[in-house]
Amino acid sequence: MAPKENRDPVDRMVDAYESMLERVDEMLEAAEKTTLPVLKKSLDTAREKAVELDELAREEAEKIAGCLERDMKDAAHFLSETGEDFRNWFRFDMQLIEGRMMEMFAKVADRTKLELDRFAEQAKEASRYHTGEITGPGTLVCTQCGKELHFHKAGHIPPCPKCHATEYRRQED
Template identity: 70%
Template sequence: MDPKQRRDPVDRMVDAYEAMLERVDGMLESAGKSTLPALQKSLEAAREKAVELDELTREEAERIAGYLERDMQDAAHFLADTGEEFRDWLHFDIKLIEERMLGMCANVADRTRLELDRLARQASAAASRYHSGEITGPGTLVCEGCGETISFHQAGQIPVCPRYRGRRFTRRL
């Protein structure tokens, strides 16, 4: 059996999220001034690279790219609305977060925040919902059913709410 097939599927998806974020960050860095089209091209290229390297199926790569885009839209919206720093969006002490992950997320979110803010305002409230079973980056999610919070110090799979058993969450702002 191929070692990739023996890996836990959730671990594979979390690793893919982080790898795709790293690729997007690298592409945006080399692109210079970032715009929404540059972010979309970078996400598309990172998605295709994951499929090309046989890290993910096309369907899995589409899903991970969607999760990344959702997280970056949330971060950009928060930064534009509040004027606060990226670490405030995460609601964590920076020492608890892997520096590499924090740097990549902040870099992508900061360079795209104005255009993504416009896009985020147009998106419906349902588009920014987080659901159990999905993958998300660092931050704190709040159960829509009971207000219970779940904190992610790194990318991970969203569980059902431990208190309410709810499956829908929003990011704590």
């Protein structure tokens, strides 16, 4: 891996998102209780590890942890509201998603689903995605013009290529 200062900042943020997700998955797998406090502690630990390993500055790590928490809450909300299969949350052919990341994300979302059910309404209102943030795989829809952006892996959210707006929502049925 190239030194932190020689890498593209967006690539560093996308890599950090995936690393934090992997760390949270590992910690939750080892945990006996699957409660929101365990999720929060796991996110905090993953964030601190990214800073400790000099992968990200503290402010960057805070931002990525917030994005990761938002995506996990959004996935858990989808599961609790629809009862559908997790793959429908992604809205595109599962073969396009790296198997390892899909497995980690599914495990984290499944573990947090029960506890996050009671936060479902808050999560729905708060699940707005903005230009400059990092998001996990899935389809985002521009809130201004309806243009869809498809993410096959974690990525940086750009301005809408059609109308240049900066706010998106996750595609719903």
